[in-house]
Amino acid sequence: MKWKEQLLGLHAYQPGRTIDEVKREFNLEKIVKLASNENPFGSSPHVTEELKKVDGSFALYPDGYATNLRHALAEFLQVSPSELVLGNGSDDLILMISRALLAPGRNTVMASHTFGQYKHNAIVDGAEVREVPLTEKGEHNLPAMLEVMDENTSVVWVCSPNNPTGTYNSESSLVEFLKQVPEDVLVVLDEAYYEYVVAEDYYDALELVKQFHNLIVLRTFSKIYGLAAFRVGYGVASESLIQTLEPIREPFNVNTLGQIATQAAISDQDFVKSCSIKNREGLTQLYSFCEEHGLTYFPSQTNFILIDFKVDGNEVFQYLMKHGYIVRSGVPLGFPTSVRITIGSKEENEGLLNVLTTFLQEKAAAI
Ligand SMILES: *Cc1c(COP(=O)(O)O)cnc(C)c1O
Numbered sequence: 282m283k284w285k286e287q288l289l290g291l292h293a294y295q296p297g298r299t300i301d302e303v304k305r306e307f308n309l310e311k312i313v314k315l316a317s318n319e320n321p322f323g324s325s326p327h328v329t330e331e332l333k334k335v336d337g338s339f340a341l342y343p344d345g346y347a348t349n350l351r352h353a354l355a356e357f358l359q360v361s362p363s364e365l366v367l368g369n370g371s372d373d374l375i376l377m378i379s380r381a382l383l384a385p386g387r388n389t390v391m392a393s394h395t396f397g398q399y400k401h402n403a404i405v406d407g408a409e410v411r412e413v414p415l416t417e418k419g420e421h422n423l424p425a426m427l428e429v430m431d432e433n434t435s436v437v438w439v440c441s442p443n444n445p446t447g448t449y450n451s452e453s454s455l456v457e458f459l460k461q462v463p464e465d466v467l468v469v470l471d472e473a474y475y476e477y478v479v480a481e482d483y484y485d486a487l488e489l490v491k492q493f494h495n496l497i498v499l500r501t502f503s504k505i506y507g508l509a510a511f512r513v514g515y516g517v518a519s520e521s522l523i524q525t526l527e528p529i530r531e532p533f534n535v536n537t538l539g540q541i542a543t544q545a546a547i548s549d550q551d552f553v554k555s556c557s558i559k560n561r562e563g564l565t566q567l568y569s570f571c572e573e574h575g576l577t578y579f580p581s582q583t584n585f586i587l588i589d590f591k592v593d594g595n596e597v598f599q600y601l602m603k604h605g606y607i608v609r610s611g612v613p614l615g616f617p618t619s620v621r622i623t624i625g626s627k628e629e630n631e632g633l634l635n636v637l638t639t640f641l642q643e644k645a646a647a648i
Contacts, residue, residue, distance in 0.1 A: 287404050294401075298607060309605045313632065315623035316607045318444070318474075318585050320507030322556050322626065325549035328508065328542045335541060343537040350540045354515060357547050358487060363520045366527060369534045371473060371501040371514030376402050377529045378497070382435040382467055383408035390430055391438040392421045394445065394615030396471060399438040408435075419446030419579040419587075423458040430466065437462060440471040442478060445614045445621045447581030452484035459493045467522075468496045474583035476505040476553055477560055483582070487517055494519040497526075502539075504584065505556050506546045511539035560584045563624035570634045574641055587611065589619045597640065604636040 300312045315321075347367050355362040368374035379402035383389055389403045393412035403410050411434075413426045421439055430437065439458075442449040450458075455470075462468055470486055486498040497518035503509035513535055516523070546552075567586050571578045578588045589611075590597050597620045598610035611619030624630065 285405070285407065287407055291401070291404060295613070298602070300607070303602060303605075303607060307603050307605075312605050312607060313625060313629045314607045315625050315629065315633065316609050317509070318504055318583070318623045319509055320505060320556060320584070321624070321629060322507065322559065324507035324542075325546050325552040327545040327549040327552075331541050331545035332538065335538065339537075341537075343533050343535060343540060345532045347535050347540050350513075350535070350544045353544045353547050358517065360487060360490075360517055361520065364490070364517055364523060366516040366518070366523050366530065367535045368514040368516065368530075369536075369539075370503060370509075370512040371471065371499045371516075372398055373512075373534055374499050374514055374516045375399060375469075375471075377526060378436060378467065378469055379403055379406050379408075381526055381529045386433065387435045388431070388433050389436045389438070390426050390434055392426070392440065392443065395421075395438065395440045396444045396473075399440075399469075403436075409433075415443070415446060415448075419443065419448040421450050423450060423454055427458065427461050430462070434466050436467045436469060438469045438471065440473075442472075442474045442582040444473065444583070445585070445587050445609070445611070445616065446579045447474075447583040447585055447587060448579050449478065449480055449483060449582045451480075451482040453482070455484055456489070459489065459496065462495065464495050466495060468493070469499060470496060471499045473499070473501045473504055475500055477557055477584050478582045479557075479561065480582055490517055490519065494522065497522060502543045502546060505553055505560075506543070507556075508539075508542055508546060511536070511542045513539045513543045559626070560624050563627065563630050566627070566630045566634065567622070567624065570637070574638075585621055585623045587614075587616060587619050587621050589616070591618050592644065594618055594620050597637075600640050601633070601636060606633050606636060608633075 303312050351362045351365055375398045383403050383406040385407040388409035388411050390411045391399045393414050400410050411429045413422055416422050472486055490496050497516050499516050501514040576588050578586055594611035594617055601608050609621040
């Protein structure tokens with residue numbers, strides 16, 4: 282068949298191991314999954330309440346414009362409903378942007394290493410991918426990204442805070458960058474972890490959208506809101522940018538239950554705040570552990586931490602899995618001696634750190 286040539290070298294997304302699989306393989310009773318940056322505290326009780334009221338009219342298509350959710354979100358963010366685009370997760374928005382702007386003969390600029398979906402979609406759409414190494418601090422090297430752009434660049438991706446390093450770009454560096462990107466190049470600012478950020482020199486991305494009409498900000502209900510199962514993300518940009526992007530969107534891309542669940546979740550910002558606070562406490566637990574054991578890590582603005590164990594990341598990953606903790610090996614993420622660990626509840630973090638302590642002791646004894 283006449284497949285696009287670039288598809289032949291691609292692999293399907295490798296989802297993390299499921300809890301059931303790991304339980305069976307290692308004969309474990311309890312598994313703690315700290316692999317996909319999901320919220321260990323679940324989601325707001327408002328969501329469960331609203332879902333209980335769902336009446337079962339499942340034969341009907343969803344509201345394609347997600348009217349109620351859109352208005353609730355617009356009010357919450359203090360933007361106009363016409364400045365929003367909704368996606369089946371922010372993955373869907375990344376795909377839409379790629380389809381709209383990337384093609385053979387064009388190129389796209391991103392960090393290395395960052396969230397894998399930017400590159401994946403760019404390859405599918407046949408664009409050249411220009412990757413710029415992160416700085417030593419794990420941050421996007423924005424000046425170097427400017428340098429590799431040329432007249433064929435159509436999209437530049439900025440993941441801040443960045444997955445998998447958890448680091449961010451300061452307001453001054455981002456604004457400087459935005460001022461220099463040509464107006465006909467789309468800047469995608471992926472803020473999947475926005476609600477976890479505590480850094481003081483962080484920017485207000487929605488204010489930047491008002492100043493820079495070539496900027497789109499992506500956020501999601503999958504992380505701090507704890508609604509990954511529903512697949513809802515959103516983009517904020519100028520009205521004319523959204524209008525041009527909208528025809529790419531599948532007509533019913535956000536499902537009915539997802540619209541109900543996320544609208545309810547927006548109304549419970551106390552839940553979001555309390556998760557952010559508990560996450561900071563969890564991060565502190567992991568920082569202390571790293572310092573105690575002389576392990577290096579990137580200070581994180583997210584609900585995960587990338588720790589360098591100075592051994593094969595797959596080995597740490599396997600060891601933790603055998604003991605009931607699923608994390609992400611740094612190997613496929615571009616950090617071969619690290620693992621990426623989602624911050625869990627206090628008890629989950631304690632359990633994980635106990636296993637890691639034993640691991641480090643066994644390693645030390647083996648030398
Ligand atoms: C998790 C994640 C996403 C995808 O989120 P969905 O809304 O669940 O598709 C996007 N970007 C980054 C950086 C992420 O970590």
